[in-house]
Amino acid sequence: MAADEGDGPDRSGLSGTLPIGRETEVDRILRSIDRPCDPPHALLILGEAGTGKTQLLRVAEETARGRRTRVLSAQGWESEEPLSFASLHQLLLPVLGELDALPEHQRLALRTAFGTAPDARPPEGKVLRAAVLTLLSHIAQASPVLLTVDDIQDCDRDSMGILYFVTRRLTDQAVTVLFAARGEAPPAGAPTDLAVLCLGPLSRRAAARLLDAQPGAPTGRARLDLLRQAEGHPQSVIELSRAARGEAWPSLAGGEPQQSSRIQQMSATRLSALPEGTQRALLYAAAASHHEELTTVMAALGTHDLKVWVPAEEAGLITIADGRLTFRDPLIRAAAFHRQYAKQRQQVHHDLAAVRGQNPSHRAWHLAAATIGPNESAAAALEDVATTANQEGKYFTAAKALEQAARLSAHDHDRTRRLAGALTAASNFGDPAWVRDLYALLTRVTRDPDLMCGAACALSGALSLLSFQQEAFSLLLSVSQHTPPGSAKTAFALVALATGIAFQSGLPEHRQQLPRLLDQAVRAARTEKDRCEQENWFFPELAGPDVLAALEALVSTGIEPVAHSDSALRRLTTPRLITPAGRGQLIRLMATASVAYYADVPDLCAEQFRQADELLRQQEALGSRAWTLAAQVDTLLSIGRWAEAETLIEEGLTHAVIHRWTRVEMDLEALGATLRALHGENVSDMQFIGPNWRSVSLDENRATHARMLRACGLTAMALGDWDSAFRHFRALFQDDDSPLDPFLSPRCISELAYAAQRVGRQQEAARILMEVRERQGPRPTTRMTLLMHHAAALIDDDADPEHHFRLALVNPEADKWPMERAQARLHYAIWLRRRRRPLEARTQLTAVLEAATRLRARHLAASARSELRASGVSHTPASADRLAELTAQQQQIVRLAANGLSNREIGERLFLSPRTVGSHLYNVYPKLGISSRHQLRDILLHDG
Missing domain, CATH: 3.40.50.300 (P-loop containing nucleotide triphosphate hydrolases)
Known part of the structure; x- marks a missing residue:
């Protein structure tokens, strides 16, 4: 933190x-x-x-x-x-x-x-x-x-x-x-x-944010190309964005840089001062991709003498190491390429493609860059590149190659096939704007029903990531009614996607449509058994009855989680449905993790998500990861694996900003705020005021809205603002006491109950608890059972509080959710102390303090420490009192050392020498009553 x-x-x-x-x-x-x-x-x-x-x-x-x-x-x-x-x-x-x-x-x-x-x-x-x-x-x-x-x-x-x-x-x-x-x-x-x-390069996330701040910045594939070309160089991001403004299409060559007269002017002096031979050599180097070896460039150039590069090295324009040439400034690369005439640039690509032993992928890109107009030979070479890339899970390369191949195709059938493949790969890669561009291209060249349905699924997924759940779901309904899918794979892909959108939107009208869509998919599967499957360029990973069965289990759970999650989980974990390694295995892992998430089986959920995430990382399948991130973080937070959750949030935010996954970014921001509130660190008055929060309709993104409200409620709790805490938790339920989000809202019932107790609104919260009980039915999950007992002990006037507290704590399964159990223990201990049963209260509070220490939950630890003192436990002086004896600078050093920073790292932050930092720590240990650095964390934790 x-x-x-x-x-x-x-x-x-x-x-x-x-x-x-x-x-x-x-x-x-x-x-x-x-x-x-x-x-x-x-x-x-x-x-x-x-x-x-x-x-x-x-x-x-x-x-x-x-x-x-x-x-x-x-x-x-x-x-x-x-x-x-x-x-x-x-x-x-x-x-x-x-x-x-x-x-x-x-x-x-x-x-x-x-x-x-x-x-x-x-x-x-x-x-x-x-x-x-x-x-x-x-x-x-x-x-x-x-x-x-x-x-x-x-x-x-x-x-x-x-x-x-x-x-x-x-x-x-x-x-x-x-x-x-x-x-x-x-x-x-x-x-x-x-x-x-x-000052090194900007992080990928920062470079994307800088690009977004530029007027008229490119989107889709052009945006991704620009970010890769700029390599985190701030000025390059800005200037390449200016150069790309107004471009109809991205540049054709695989790594060919953008250019503008401004870039030329900025670089003209440095390049013009070089010998003519070096300028020509830089043209070849600029035309080559970042991954081509220097020997290939020099072979195309027609020389083996490294002296040609010396003037450019002396001028600080390039570096040569490990057999590769690198431009130190991406703008120099752009200027070195585009300052030459088009005919010369075309010849350079021909020369690079003709080098003996050239990598087939590089050769294909150079042939494409040297081509004007349709060229089936170049298009076929790019399609081969895409085939290899798809097999290796390199979806960005595959989509880019197929998009270029489609533009070079002479026949509509070839263009359609390649655009469909590009759309599939771009959807797997997870860039919504690129998917939208490719969808527009594909729908201009075909009206084939199954292709239209597959394309609509890709676009619908993109719209959902952009936060447009109503539009995304309506698109799926429209194609299912007017051009229903003929293949079972497409039909199941459609209903699985609709289930994901319905979960995100939280709208009952979306969930009500899922049974009809599932029935349509099941009928398509039965019909397909009686005939040969038609040509289909979408969803190859859905081949096989076991994969479709996994999706059917997932969708049935989405339709009625309380009723179907247990049976669906049993089906998914039976040996006959365990798919061998491959794309089908990924589908099964994600389906099992999602059903376990619905069923509140956190260990299985976390493990299945972990395995799926490993495969998704290997395959560069960011589009699929976008759909799992929030649920995965939710699960890690609930089971106390907060360090993993924090890492995943940061990694996910990077992808969300680069690919502009608006609603995923919002989810992760809310979950990050939740984590800070649980830790009790860096807690301040929570306000979600970024551009996304001002522009996105939360009414059609109720899962995001629920996560935001919980984050605000927990933050207010940590600050002791109980009125605000109750207001935020109360907003998780509508005026008629029904949940804002059918899945996430009920899981906040105990937090709502505690806030209600603190502000005297128990009766209002009790009505909501009754509604939650009714909706959970006769067989709620173990987690929901524990949460409802905890809530009842706090706000149900007709119940025996101790009976419900014991029911909330007696089940050993409660250890799966350590923070929720610790909070129940704390509230039980408060109840015991107020009834003059301090010995029993101390037992509970000791367990709370142990859990808080393990989780690094400072606010919870402080509450437990305070209650222990109130119950008569003599304790060492509060660390706040001991810290007050230190100077402001010594307090800073103590906090940084407690967070694990070395003396050198602390010195760099505070502009002190490591020796001075060590001297300060040596002097403060006696004042704090400790003898080693390892005890500093406990000092601060116990203070909260």
């Missing part, structure tokens, strides 16, 4: 938008401004051109000015590098009017260095360094000072020598120094002990 909010830097006063994907770097820089006297007070920001160094300096300057810090800045210019003290003069120009505060000899040295004194003798270096140090110390007495110098690699050496000297001497002054330099290593002469912050 991230650091507590109070430990972070103050970002108030920032008027502009923070750099996307650089939040950690901004935090580190702002910490140095917040505490300018804490060493190290100087920081060097390193990164390639376009990685955002200058933007980070501007953020620091804006923040400093907002805090009445004096800002002095300079910019290195290559043309001024030969001029002595040019950068120093630029930096100090705003404060030259304060030179009168300096001794005369120092004042004269500065004026001489800057050429404003009549004395022509060069100033003595020692005096000049002392003069700058004195001047900055004088200024810092009035207010803190921030010095920023950008592109120090282009500053003159005299200036930087003085600034490096001064930086070492200003350790006890309110002066912060930020340097920025291009490259991956500090410039020559930089102090070896200067703290360094390296």
Whole structure:
């Protein structure tokens, strides 16, 4: 988890938008401004051109000015590098009017260095360094000072020598120094002990968010191509997005970069300075894909002499290692390719395709790139690429190759087959916008009923991921009525998808349609037995009666979970339905996991999801993963495997942002907030205010709405805001007390009951509990039985509370849900203590504290600790009291060490040396009453 909010830097006063994907770097820089006297007070920001160094300096300057810090800045210019003290003069120009505060000899040295004194003798270096140090110390007495110098690699050496000297001497002054330099290593002469912050590529999620922030950013396959080409380089994301604006189609070649006149202008000087032979070589390198070996490029180029690359290496444009050539800046690659004429680019692709021993996949892409108009030979080669990619689970490559093959096809039948394959692969890969584009292309060339039905399934799944559940379900209903599927595979795919959409929407009218759709699929399967199956390019993984039987079990559970989940689970786990390894096995695993989720069998659910997830990762089948993520996280949270849940949330959010799975992103955001509330860490007033939450209709995404409401309710509980907690939990049920979401809402009944008890709304909650009991029927799941007993003990005036508490705790199956059991124990202990039965209460509270410690549930631990004290248990002083004896900096160090950070990692965050961190920890141990680092976590946990 991230650091507590109070430990972070103050970002108030920032008027502009923070750099996307650089939040950690901004935090580190702002910490140095917040505490300018804490060493190290100087920081060097390193990164390639376009990685955002200058933007980070501007953020620091804006923040400093907002805090009445004096800002002095300079910019290195290559043309001024030969001029002595040019950068120093630029930096100090705003404060030259304060030179009168300096001794005369120092004042004269500065004026001489800057050429404003009549004395022509060069100033003595020692005096000049002392003069700058004195001047900055004088200024810092009035207010803190921030010095920023950008592109120090282009500053003159005299200036930087003085600034490096001064930086070492200003350790006890309110002066912060930020340097920025291009490259991956500090410039020559930089102090070896200067703290360094390296700007690497943006994460995949951050790059996608940056692309989304650009006006007119591409969507679908063009978006995915752009993100892969940009390689996380911020400026490349921005410029390639500008270049792609207005493009009718993505570029044809497999890795061919986009271009624009702006990119050409930005790179013209650096490329034009190279020898003609090197420019030609870069054209071949740019046309090659990222995975082609250097020997292949040089064979196409017609040379084996590596000297041709030397000028480009010296200019920092490329790197050559491990037999491959890499452009250090994706924009240089784009410019190197497109600055040549189209005829030359076509010839380059011909030459690369003709290299002896060329990889068949690369050859196919180069043939396609060199082709103008329909070409069956090139299309067939791409189709072969797609066949191999599909077998290896590389759906992005398969969809891309088939889409290009379709455009090169001369005949409608071939185009239709290839578009259907592309649509299937894109749906498996999980990019909704790309699916939508391919659906539009396919429906222009065919009206075949079964193809239309399969295509509609792909589009419907895409619409659901985009949060449009009503439109997605209506599309399935329409095709089932007007162009019903002829094959059993398509019919079962349709009803399984409809079941998933109905679960997400939570709308009763959707669930009511499932029996008819299932009956249609069963009839299609019976009919198909009497005839040969027709040609079908969709859903090959659904071949076999065992796979269809697994889907039938899943759909029947979706129709009536309480009544059908147990029998469906028995069918799915019988040996005869265990499918051998292959695509059918994945379907069975996902169906079994989903039914176990409905049936509240968490161990089986988690294991089946884990196995399915391994296969999905291997196959790059992100589209299928999108449908399982929320349920998988739900399950991991319920059984106390919170670290796994957190990892899955972060990984899932990355995919959701890249592929714009709107409703999946919202689900995972809500589950992430739920996890933070359960941990009792980083808890603040919960508000879901992002663009998705403002634009998406929650009424047709009730599963998402239910997860959001629970997250808000748990957060309010952790903050002690019981009115808000009750309001959020109450919203999980409608005015007539029916559940907002038929599956998720009832599982919050005990949390609603406790919030109702705290605000005196027991009767209202009791009505809802009666409704939940009625809907669960005579044989609810074990989990629901325990939750309803827990709720009854809290709010049912007609029941015996102790009887229900014992029923909620006596069943050993309750250990499967450790947090829910711990909460029931806590509430039982409170009830016991208030009836003057402290010994029994202590037994329950001890078990609660053990569970909270194991789960790292700080809020629960604090409640248990408080109740133990109230029940007469003498205890060590609360850690909050002991922490209060520490300085603010020592408290920060203790919290970071308790979270597992090393002394070096703590030092990097707080700008302290590892030795200083160790000294602080050594001094605080006696104050906290502990003897080792391992006890810090317990100190903070017991405090909550």
